[in-house]
Structure formats: structure tokens, C-alpha cells
Amino acid sequence: MRAILVGGGLALLISLLGTRVAIRRFTEWGYGQEIRDDGPTTHHTKRGTPTMGGVVIILATVLGYAGAKLLTGTMPTASALLLLFLFVGMGLVGFLDDFIKIYKQRNLGLRSKAKMVGQTVIAVTFGVLALSPAFEDDRGQTPASRHISFIRDFERWTLPVVVVLLLIWLVVTATSNAVNLADGLDGLATGASVMVFGAYMLVNIWQNNQWCGQSDITYGKCYEVRDPLDLAVIAAAITGACFGFLWWNASPAQIFMGDTGSLALGGALAGFAILSRTELLLVILGGLFVIETVSVMLQVTWFKATKKFTGTGRRIFRIAPIHHHFEMLGWEQVTVVIRFWIITGLCVAAGLGIFYAEWVSGT
Template sequence: MRAILFGGAFSLLISLLGTRVAITVLSRRGYGQEVRDDGPTSHHTKRGTPTMGGLVIILATVVGYALANLLTGTEPSASALLLLFLFVGMGLVGFVDDFIKIVKQRSLGLRSKAKMVGQTVVAIVFGGLALSPMLEDENGRTPASDSISFLRDIPALALPSIVIILFIWGIVAGFANGVNLTDGLDGLATGASMMVFGAYTIVNIWQRNQFCQDLPTANCYDVRDPLDLAIVSAAITGACFGFLWWNAPPAAIFMGDTGSLALGGGLAGLAVLTRTELLLVVLGGLFVLETLSVMVQVTWFKASKRLTGTGRRVFRMTPIHHHFEMLGWEQVTVVIRFWIITGLCVAAGLGIFYAEWVAGS
């Protein structure tokens, strides 16, 4: 348990101090945020704010995890290394996107197909390795499972490995882009991600305390490396906490796609490795809501244009946080209320997780 505290504390400190350095360095190099022209006019003042701050979150997480293991003499597990691979890999795709925006001075970086190809490669490699027999532990457990899961594996939903890999790809791409869509207001995605990663730290700790290898009861959790996953999750939580100091309204730095894709990928990876893929829909309910708002807007607009010749919209603007801005809400009001929604989703998800264990014990 000391390693969890060390991981969170070190990453928080590195992120808190490192982000200040990043603001200075990025500002000197002119690596500022480009703003979409069709967005709320109030966002135009943000043009030029340093971006790619997600690099600090990634660095703080990796270093915090490494220091925690070094101080406690713990060897990295296959599950934790896979999660970090997904986290850093998705961040690299986001970094390329951010860099193109900066170099070409436009609000769009990688083309959508190129970005999806990058995400797909990282997700497929992660899924293939997570299911590989080469990474089985002494009890024959692979980091991921061949079954779709809610609170634990659902035996009736055991599927061929290729189908599970495609399912993993869908989760990774969905939540990476969900966090990316949410990252449109100062501190919104950072604060929401921090809460969900904090929830996964609790989930991992609980799974470790009720681990089948140590406590072989009827209701134990047959997962792999829950303690090491808790260290990574705590490190990401701490990194988000430190970054939020500078990213809170009014933001002095943005995480960019570098941070949002990394955080979304990290959430998806934790869901896969803890056998809680469907529970992530509850815990990360805000990201699901943001994604659905865009899907509904696009679908309704295209359908109405085809039927009536005039495209109609459900929301004034999507993702949905911009809809409330267009209604006249202050940005900070939208952010705080969406944080509250995330808190309720996290409370509901943890409540469901714990209630299932109590009911079966």
C-alpha cells in the first residue's frame, strides 16, 4: 500500500512543479493553442495559451510509478507495463496531432483517418499482448480476459480472442475520443479524469484485498496484478491533480490531444485489465454523455436535411458543454456542474461495484 501512496504523491509533485516549467518553455517556443473559428466567441481569448501540457501528465505518471516501485522494491508487472504502453502510446498519437496544429497554425492537426489509424495500431497491439499466452502468470491468468465484463467476467459473454481484441479497440478509441471531446473548457477533462482514475484506484485496492490468489473465496476477484494497477492509477490521479492547479479556470496551460488521448486510453486500459469494461460506462458517464451529444447532433442534422432539405440541430452546439455556454452559462459554472455530474457517476459506479460484492458475500 505504501507504493500506492508513493506513486500518487511523487506524480502529483512532479506534475505540480513540472507544469510550471512547461508553461515557461512552451510559451517561449510559441507552442500555443489554436481555437476553432466556429466555437464560442469567448474562447478566442484562449488563442496562444500553451498547449501539449499532457506531456507533463505522462512524464509525471511514468516517473511517479517508477519511483514508487524503486522505493518499495516492487518489480513492474505485465499488467502495469501494458497499461503504461497504452497510456504513452495514445499520448504519442495526440502529440503528433498537437504538433501539426502548432506548426501549421490551425485548429485541426492530423486528419481524422490518420488519427484513427494511430489509435487503432496502439489499441490492437495492447489488446493482442493483453490476451497473449506469453504473459500468463503462474496461475494461467493473462492481463485481459476472453470474456466481456461488468463487475467481473461474464462467462456467457466469452468470445473468440479476435472479437475481444476488436471490443478492446472500440473501448480504447471510444473513451480516448470521449475525453478528447470533453477537453473543451478549462479544467473540465482534467478534473473529471482525476475523479474516475481515483475511483479505479479504489477498485484496484478492493480487488487486491479480495484477491483470489490470497483469499480464494466464492466472491473473490480473479484478476491479475491489482496492486500494481492501483499504483499506476494513483500515479495518473496525482498527475491530474497537480496539472489541474494550472489548468483550472482560467487555464494557464492546456493538456491538448497529448493529454486527452492518453487519459482516455488509460481509462479504457484500466477497465480491460480490471475486468470492468461495462462499469466504465457508469464511472465515465460524463465522457459517454459528451460523445453521445455529438452523435445525436450529427445524426439528427443529416436525417433532417435528407427529409426536409434543412438541417436542424438538437443542441445549439456540441459537445454538449458548449450548448450550455451558448445558453449563457459562465464557463466556470459549466465546469463545476459537469464535475458534479462526474462525481455522481463515480459514486454510482463505486456503489454498484461494492453492492455486488456485499450481495455475493
């Protein structure tokens, strides 16, 4: 538990102070945000706001975790290293996207195909390593599972490795893009991420207490995972890093995380879901990100379908993702953000409630 407190606290401090330095440096270097022309006109005033703040979140997390390991005198586990690989790797893809936007002074960075290639390489590499026998512990447990999981593995079906890799790719790319879609208002994605990563910290603490015999309650055991305590340390570090960044990212934002931060955070969420055997539970815990993604999918699908059959494309929402729709209806940006945070809190509460209830019953 000391490692969790140190990791979270150190990441919070580094992010809080480091973001202020990043704002000053990025402003001097001209690393300003480009704004989409078809978005709400109120966003045009944000043009030039420093971006790529996700670099600070990534550095704060890694340094916070490293500090916790040094303090406790323990070595990083396989699960933790794989999660950090996914976190940093997706952040690098986002960094390239942000850098191209800044360098070419446009709102389009990496082409969609190029971005997907980068996400695919990172996701598949993560999946192969997470399923590798080389990373088995003394119980023969690999970081990732070959079963479909909700709040525990459905052990009736053992999936072929190729199918599992395809599912891992789907979870990683879908989640990273979902967080990227939600990062459209000051503090929205950052505040939502704080709650979801905080939830995964609790999930991994509960798993660690059960399997390490630290629980005095005679509950049914939680399903088995590798290295839950180390995953909890990283979850605490990311939560702390997001908290520190939110101080400067809250409306009116003095810095944006950019794709560097949103893709990294989305990749980390997917990593936690995969390594903690909660892939399907992520749909509930990250309900806000699901809503944002579905709104875009519905908008695009309905527009193409109506254009094909009527000749005129029609829209369900005034603009997608859905947080911009409410802006176009006249809601203040802060109102949209706070209400979407409330939705996230409800989703997290529901997900943790389901997980805890099953952990207690052991069914």
C-alpha cells in the same frame, strides 16, 4: 499501500512543479493553442495559451510509478507495463496531432483517418499482448479476458480472439475520443479524470485485498484479475498527475493538456476497464464522457437526417459537445465545469456503489 502513496504523491509533486516549467518553456517556444472558429466567441481570448501539457501528465505518471517501484524494490508487472504502453502510445498519437496544429498554425492536426490509424495500431497491439499466453501468471491468468465484463466476467460465453480484439479496439478508441471531446473547458476533463482514476484506484485496491487475503471480512470473492495492486499504483500516479496539472489548468487556464493529454487519459481509462474486467462499468464511472460523446452523435445524426429529408439541417443543441451548448445558453464557464464535475462525482459514486455491493455479496 506504501507504493500507492509514493506513486500518487511523487506524480502530484512532479506535475505541480513540472507544469509551471512547461508553461514557461512552451510560451517561449510559441506552442500556443489554436481555437475553433465555430466555437463560442468567448474562447477566442484563449488563443495562444500554451498547449501539449499532457506531456507533463504522462511524464509525472511514469516517473511516479517508477519511483514507487524503486522504493518498494519490486519489478513492474505485465499488466502495469501494458497499461503504460497504452497510456504513452495514445499520448504519442495526440502529440503528433498537437504538434501539427502548432507547426501549421491551424486548429486541424492529424486528419481523422490518420488519427484513427494511430489509435488502432496502439489499441490492437495492446489487445494482442494482453491476451497473449506469454503474459499469463502462475494461475494461467492473462491481463485481458475473453469474456464480456460488467463488474465481473460473464463466463457463460467465451468469445473468439478476433471478437475480443474488436471490442478492445472499440473501447480504447471510443474512450480516448470521448475524453478528447470533453476537454473543451478549463479544467473540465482534468477534474473529471481525477475522480474516475481515483475510482479505479479503489477498485484495484479492493480486488488486491480480496485475492491476496488481506481482507478480514468474509465477503464473497471479487472476480480474478492480474496484478491489481500494481494497477492501483498507476491509477494513483495518474490521479496525482491530474491533480497537479489541474492547479494550472483550472479557470482561467494557463495551459491546456491538448490531444496529448486527453487521448492518453482516455486510453488509460480504457486500459483500466479492460484489465480490471469492468468494461461495461466504465459506462457508469465515465458517465460524463458518455454524455459528451452521445451529444455529438445525436447532433451529427439529427443534422444529417433532417438535411436529407427536409433539405435543411437542424440541430438538437446550439453547438456540440454539450458543454458548449450550455455556454451558448449564457452559463458561465466555471458554472458549467463545476456542474459537470458534480455529474462526474455522481456517476463515480454510483459505479463504486454497484461494484462494492457486488463485491460484498459475492453474487
